[in-house]
Amino acid sequence: MSTTTLKTRIGEPDIECRYPVIIGQDRVIGQAYRWHRDWLVVTSEGEHNLRRPPTGAKGIDMAAAYLAEEYAAGRVTAVALEQLRADAPKPLHGPVPLLHPRMPASxxxxxxxxxxxxxxxxxxxxxxxxxxxxxxxxxxxxxxxxxxxxxxxxxxxxxxxxxxxxxxxxxxxxxxxxxxxxxxxxxxx
Ligand SMILES: [Zn+2]
Structure with missing residues (x-):
């Protein structure tokens, strides 16, 4: 069992619907997003698939709890929300590819x-x-x-x-x- 009491809050999503999980004033310990039925997190260490939340649980809460534990254990580092916003994806002016990068070309x-x-x-x-x-x-x-x-x-x-x-x-x-x-x-x- 985890004893972490790190308090997190969920920020506004970016244009890919990735939610920043924030501690303190504006420190982001990771981003969480849903892809089909799975929930994934993106941290300083890369991407990790948490799969489906347990029945009755919200995916975003599962992701926030996971990130809080990772951060408390020193396994991920935080980034300023302002920095995250500055690096956020922006709309393109030209054409986009046929498939999203996560979609296999079946x-x-x-x-x-x-x-x-x-x-x-x-x-x-x-x-x-x-x-x-x-x-x-x-x-x-x-x-x-x-x-x-x-x-x-x-x-x-x-x-x-x-x-x-x-x-x-x-x-x-x-x-x-x-x-x-x-x-x-x-x-x-
Ligand atoms: Zn319109």
Whole structure:
């Protein structure tokens, strides 16, 4: 059993949905993120997969507890939150690869990525950080109708039962449902 009483808090995620786990005022002992059903941590020592949290437990809490123990044991070092923010990933201006670096280039993933990119084009979205991450992993997209950008999930974008996705594109209003309908043929059926 661990006797550590190190108090941690969770900071705001970056555009890849990685959460900084913070001690004290602003010392980051690692970042935690979910990939499919696993939770992973990134520390001064690299990346480590914690796998799924136990039933009823939150992945982020499991990750924070793990990081607190690692830090208390002297196995990882902390970095200033400000430094982490400065080094955070930023959107690209050019095209992104077909697949997210964590996605194996299987025939299924490649086909899924082509479908997803076609859907993005049809609905005036653009991937501006990385390639297709799968349906349920965060994907940083830009709305080509108004310039908004943020984390999205392809599972919310692909529509259901042959229906297009919600005409409500994102927070902040976008250009309004009427304009969206006029611009995107899928809403005119
Ligand atoms: Zn928009």
């Amino acid at each position: 025939a299924r993933n490649i086909a899924g990525a082509h479908t997803a990119f076609a859907g993005l084009t049809e609905h005036h979205w653009r991937a501006v950080l990385h390639g297709f991450p799968g349906s349920d992993n965060p994907w940083y997209l830009r709305c080509e109708l108004c310039g908004w950008s943020g984390v999205r999930y392809w599972s919310h974008h692909r529509g259901r039962n042959g229906q297009p996705p919600s005409i409500y594109r994102h927070d902040g209003g976008c250009v309004g449902a009427e304009k969206v309908r006029a611009l995107i043929p899928a809403y005119q059926k």
